[in-house]
Amino acid sequence: MAVADFIISLLTFISIYSLFGIGLNLKFGFTGLIDFGHVAYFMIGAYVTVVLTMPAGAAGYSGIGGFALPAIFSALGPLGSLFGWILGVLGGMIAAAIVSLAVGIPTLRLREDYLAITALGIATILTTVVNDEEWLFNGPFGINTVHSPLRDVFPVSVGSFTLNMVVFGALSIAVFAFTGYWLVRVFQRQGRRGKLILGVLVPLIAVWYFVLPTLSGGMVELTRNTLWLFDPTAGPNGGIDYDRFILLVSVAALGGGYWLTERTINSPYGRILRSIREDEDVPRALGKETFQYKLQALMLGSALAGAAGALWAINIGFIAPDQFAATITFYAFTAVIVGGTANNKGVILGTAFFWGIRNGTRFIDVPSQYSIQLAAARLMLIGLVLILILYYRPEGLLGEQDYDIPLPSRNTSGGTDDV
Amino acid sequence: MVSAGLLDATVQGVITGAIIAGGALGLSLIYDIAEVPNFAHGDMITIGAYMALVFNNPGEIPFLPNFGSAPFVLAAVIGVVLAGVLGAVYELAIFRKFREKDADLITMVIVSLGLALVLRNAVLFLVGSKNIQYQTQRVITTNFDFLVTQSGLTVTSTQRQAGELVTTGEWGYPWWLIVAGLLAAVAVGYAIFAFYREEEDFTTVHLIPPKIMGAAGSIATVLLLGVFARLDPQGTDYILGTQIGLNVKHITILAVVIAAMFILNVILKTTKLGRAMRATADNMDLAQVRGVNADRVQLIVWVVAAMLAALAGILTGWFATNLTPNMGFALLLPIFAAVILGGISSPYGAVAGAMIIGLSMDVGVYLIPGSSTYRVAIAFVILIGVLLVKPEGIWGDV
Numbered sequence A: 001m002a003v004a005d006f007i008i009s010l011l012t013f014i015s016i017y018s019l020f021g022i023g024l025n026l027k028f029g030f031t032g033l034i035d036f037g038h039v040a041y042f043m044i045g046a047y048v049t050v051v052l053t054m055p056a057g058a059a060g061y062s063g064i065g066g067f068a069l070p071a072i073f074s075a076l077g078p079l080g081s082l083f084g085w086i087l088g089v090l091g092g093m094i095a096a097a098i099v100s101l102a103v104g105i106p107t108l109r110l111r112e113d114y115l116a117i118t119a120l121g122i123a124t125i126l127t128t129v130v131n132d133e134e135w136l137f138n139g140p141f142g143i144n145t146v147h148s149p150l151r152d153v154f155p156v157s158v159g160s161f162t163l164n165m166v167v168f169g170a171l172s173i174a175v176f177a178f179t180g181y182w183l184v185r186v187f188q189r190q191g192r193r194g195k196l197i198l199g200v201l202v203p204l205i206a207v208w209y210f211v212l213p214t215l216s217g218g219m220v221e222l223t224r225n226t227l228w229l230f231d232p233t234a235g236p237n238g239g240i241d242y243d244r245f246i247l248l249v250s251v252a253a254l255g256g257g258y259w260l261t262e263r264t265i266n267s268p269y270g271r272i273l274r275s276i277r278e279d280e281d282v283p284r285a286l287g288k289e290t291f292q293y294k295l296q297a298l299m300l301g302s303a304l305a306g307a308a309g310a311l312w313a314i315n316i317g318f319i320a321p322d323q324f325a326a327t328i329t330f331y332a333f334t335a336v337i338v339g340g341t342a343n344n345k346g347v348i349l350g351t352a353f354f355w356g357i358r359n360g361t362r363f364i365d366v367p368s369q370y371s372i373q374l375a376a377a378r379l380m381l382i383g384l385v386l387i388l389i390l391y392y393r394p395e396g397l398l399g400e401q402d403y404d405i406p407l408p409s410r411n412t413s414g415g416t417d418d419v
Numbered sequence B: 001m002v003s004a005g006l007l008d009a010t011v012q013g014v015i016t017g018a019i020i021a022g023g024a025l026g027l028s029l030i031y032d033i034a035e036v037p038n039f040a041h042g043d044m045i046t047i048g049a050y051m052a053l054v055f056n057n058p059g060e061i062p063f064l065p066n067f068g069s070a071p072f073v074l075a076a077v078i079g080v081v082l083a084g085v086l087g088a089v090y091e092l093a094i095f096r097k098f099r100e101k102d103a104d105l106i107t108m109v110i111v112s113l114g115l116a117l118v119l120r121n122a123v124l125f126l127v128g129s130k131n132i133q134y135q136t137q138r139v140i141t142t143n144f145d146f147l148v149t150q151s152g153l154t155v156t157s158t159q160r161q162a163g164e165l166v167t168t169g170e171w172g173y174p175w176w177l178i179v180a181g182l183l184a185a186v187a188v189g190y191a192i193f194a195f196y197r198e199e200e201d202f203t204t205v206h207l208i209p210p211k212i213m214g215a216a217g218s219i220a221t222v223l224l225l226g227v228f229a230r231l232d233p234q235g236t237d238y239i240l241g242t243q244i245g246l247n248v249k250h251i252t253i254l255a256v257v258i259a260a261m262f263i264l265n266v267i268l269k270t271t272k273l274g275r276a277m278r279a280t281a282d283n284m285d286l287a288q289v290r291g292v293n294a295d296r297v298q299l300i301v302w303v304v305a306a307m308l309a310a311l312a313g314i315l316t317g318w319f320a321t322n323l324t325p326n327m328g329f330a331l332l333l334p335i336f337a338a339v340i341l342g343g344i345s346s347p348y349g350a351v352a353g354a355m356i357i358g359l360s361m362d363v364g365v366y367l368i369p370g371s372s373t374y375r376v377a378i379a380f381v382i383l384i385g386v387l388l389v390k391p392e393g394i395w396g397d398v
Helices: A003-030 A038-053 A069-076 A080-107 A112-132 A161-189 A192-226 A242-266 A268-278 A281-285 A290-316 A327-339 A344-363 A368-392 B006-034 B041-056 B072-100 B105-127 B175-196 B210-228 B248-270 B272-282 B284-289 B294-319 B327-342 B347-367 B372-389
Strands: B142-149 B152-161 B164-174 B240-246
Touching: A003 A038, A003 A192, A003 A242, A003 A268, A003 A290, A003 A327, A003 A344, A038 A069, A038 A080, A038 A112, A038 A290, A038 A327, A069 A080, A080 A112, A080 A290, A080 B372, A112 B105, A112 B327, A112 B372, A161 A192, A242 A268, A242 A290, A242 A344, A268 A281, A268 A290, A281 A290, A327 A344, A327 A368, A327 B105, A368 B072, A368 B105, B006 B041, B006 B072, B006 B240, B006 B248, B006 B272, B006 B294, B006 B327, B006 B347, B041 B072, B041 B105, B041 B294, B041 B327, B072 B105, B072 B294, B105 B327, B152 B175, B164 B175, B175 B210, B248 B272, B248 B294, B248 B347, B272 B284, B272 B294, B284 B294, B294 B327, B327 B347, B327 B372, B347 B372
Parallel strands: none
Antiparallel strands: B142 B152, B142 B240, B152 B164
């Protein structure tokens, strides 16, 4: 497997989990709701989207549906099937939001820790229900007839091999150029320690990505890694394959989710959410019905998790209840806290850090009888990092982000009194 | 032969409730006094159970030499003590530091979650995920068949010995004895209640509240009469019949948990330390002003809670005859449900909540066919129902 392919799958993972984490950040970072059941909405989004979009009467499936939305809308025109899939994703997001409404109503009026416990309980119960009730979503056997939007269009080719290579190669290099430009900008704004960290990390990654494969695979590998968007083996003339398309969709979804939450928290509405986190009595004294705001934040965060679930389903192509264990929520909490609570950029950084380490350790060669030990050691490390970060750097790597509308009595460097 | 019914499910529920109560007592102490919603409590239960395993059955743990097996009771005592030491480590190394930084509730939740991950995976890392048992003697279950007949109640006790079903006893109670016994029980209970009840004022602290004394007296009367006033069988032509399976595990678990509750009760209500603990729970700053060494109190709370957790873990591992790294986490949700149900500021409420949760789990599974995988779900439905109606819990206040 070329390094480019590994990077593509890793980046897809990071985008999907970042979207999931941004949903959690809206609840936990900005509004102060500890939702330990966040993974439940990931699961609901995945299942509802898949069931809405898959064809009816699929082989080996004995649950509800499917409702084949893409097939129905494909009559509308060439993009009808895509529209059907998007409707399915919307359905998954709405379902996740409705379930979180049902969870929120009994728990949000109470102390903040009650939400944590009941949410964890309800998530566990929902996973048990999906696992045990075969009539619902096929139980433990899962669903492997996931509808992949625009699957038949790919690989996309724009002409001859050379033309493909030039077009997609130019796009790939443009992405590298933009990343480089962005890194330089970040580098200039950093303090001494930031410069040191970047100055060591970036060359290391560059050497790993460009130089090492060249040493082992020659110019072919270097070309494949540089022109990462272009897959020479896809179709007769090469082109862009489906994995790369999913990556682009995931990044676009992450961008959309990021934009949405940024708009939300930077608005006067978002200021109320933040003030609820700081001290709920204050907005209440000013006449804000805080319960409604908390409920809305919970629903919006859950809907984002649902969208992440829909992407997860098309990325993996198979969903089963055991993919949605409570540990996924804890991973997301770790990513949010490591990157910086109440900082959407931090969530992306934390998720990249977390999944980079988690998937990177796959390359460590361990005899197979010690695989349990490796997994356990990894989780122990996560728990330890969580405690150490909370003690030594409770604001996370990046700290709380700046807002267009700061809360009164807050300096612009970002306060830390929420953690 | 009659089949097991509601009564048997109730007995099972009481035992489940007792085990949950063991965990819930410690959790409510931490919740109330240290103000940590301790998500690591379930994994402290697991650790306690494995601590006892180290001494009872070391051959099952890969990295340990098989240095022989200590008797189960001794191993359990060592396990509980070692768990207490670990409790001190959690407090000194982690929670005290965060308290000194004035960490808020949310931070404490996440810290305890981190600790939970470390503990559970430490067990996985060291022992692996296989099912392990304690080395104990086999326990023989005695089945009691209760037959309600025209003339009274007939009881038959049977045991399975060497594969054969052996009848070990058959006796009965005529109707007049049952009625008289129940009347006597009510009379004894009320007499005890009336004797201990006194004019209450603000400072009255009962070691055991008169209501509970009275109820305990009634139950004791029924049990004593049942054991000693065994008359002839009243026929086997029954109208209603049900079976209860009991063994020494049931009795031991109930006795151990009640003893633990009683000791904790005595500590909380009669000793200076207990007063300091209750004062710290009420208001840590005021308690410190009055000369309570809050750090010492917190340390003791963590040690006691870890010991209670270990006790619950050892009893669970013994009762279910297997230990897995997930056993504590599986108990965590019912325990939290019990503590919240009872109102987090009262260990007595936690025990009451644990009994309600335990009973509803086992009786619910009996009453709703095919619901055995939803035991925890039943507990949570009850919890959410109570939260909607009476958010402060059934016993205390928030």
